[in-house]
Amino acid sequence: MKLFACAVIVAAGWLLGGMAAESKRAAYYQARGILRLLAALRAGIDYARTDLFSAFARFSDKHLEECGFISALNSGAVSAEKAWNAACDTLSPNVPMLAEIRSIGPMLGMSDAQTQTELISKLALRLEPRVEESGRELRAKASNYRILGALMGCMAAIIIY
């Protein structure tokens, strides 16, 4: 019975560690969503000259929907800049390059197609390695958090029994 209780405490520690790591991953998933959105915008502009609000309306991403980014984009703002700024306010402050992501707002839609695709491509090119890096860091952190959780569980089991 004691052995079983110890195993439960260790497993709970492991799970708690995993949950703590998961909460840190929201920013990473949101940044990945932004990268997908940038790719969709670039393709829409390049291929069909799709207007920004139509492109926003067609795009979907689970993590950006969860944080309210998508609904802020499609909330009927008078300009793409206002919609973009409102949407950026919903992102986690830990999203890499958040200031740069926000800074493209005033330029969104207000120039020719070539300048628009260049603007979006440049941001995506800079953001991509940062997202990959934060993904690697998070994976390492997640594993450390779980191990830490399990160790805490072990310590608690030893102290209790």
Place this chain on the structure above:
Amino acid sequence: MIKLSPVLASQIDEIRLRAGRPMSLTTQKGNLFIDPQSRLCGPADAVSATESELRECVARLTRSSVYAYEECIRRGFIPLPDGSRAGVCGETVCVGGAIKSVKVIDSVSLRVSRFIPDAARGVCAALRRELLGTLVYSPPGGGKTTFLRSAAYLLSTGREALRVGVADERDELITPEMSACTIDRISGCPKALAVEILTRTMSPQVIICDEIGVSGAEELLAAANSGVCIIASCHGADINEIMSRPQIAALIKSGVFRRAVRLRRGERAGSELHTL
């Protein structure tokens, strides 16, 4: 915020916004100016739009996507979803004599689109009896687009609906009210190309296009020689003015247009059909 009386609002053909200069309303009675208290006044006392207001206006007209209207803006207009259009002009960037882009838009002319289904009823009755090429003319702002829209609607609805092709270069000939029409439309490309594609691929009985000019005469002739009836419009106060333009005169002489419709506004408003 300016509030216009419903009577005045119904008479407006265009709203002209200019950055830092007087806003004006174009009506059949002339150009009107409004002061901040919404009263008629002279240009000196009229309200004007600021640069940022005009920028916001352009952002709204283009749904914040100037790139999507790049080509149209280069040609001086922004098409709107209801079939109307906004004329734009300002500071351009020219390369090799051609406009590369419009750097700053400082004048916007919002043209009010009107769908008057019966505007071309008399002419369409004549066309149903005998399909003959028809040239519609009037000075700018004379109602040519409204007339062509009505012709497209009347010829493509009802039991004897015809196959109507519309070369809609400026995206203004089709309105949401025309959803039940048997119209095949090509929009956003030069009229000449649109006429050629329609003739080759859609076998239309009638092709309608707005504001024919220097380009497209060859394609219109080819379409007419393929048995397609052409209904087109051009600027001109009378037939002599129109005949002074070699391309249009050549189309008339070669039989592309056998009839003409003169549109009048003002006190003697109406359409007058005559044979060429």
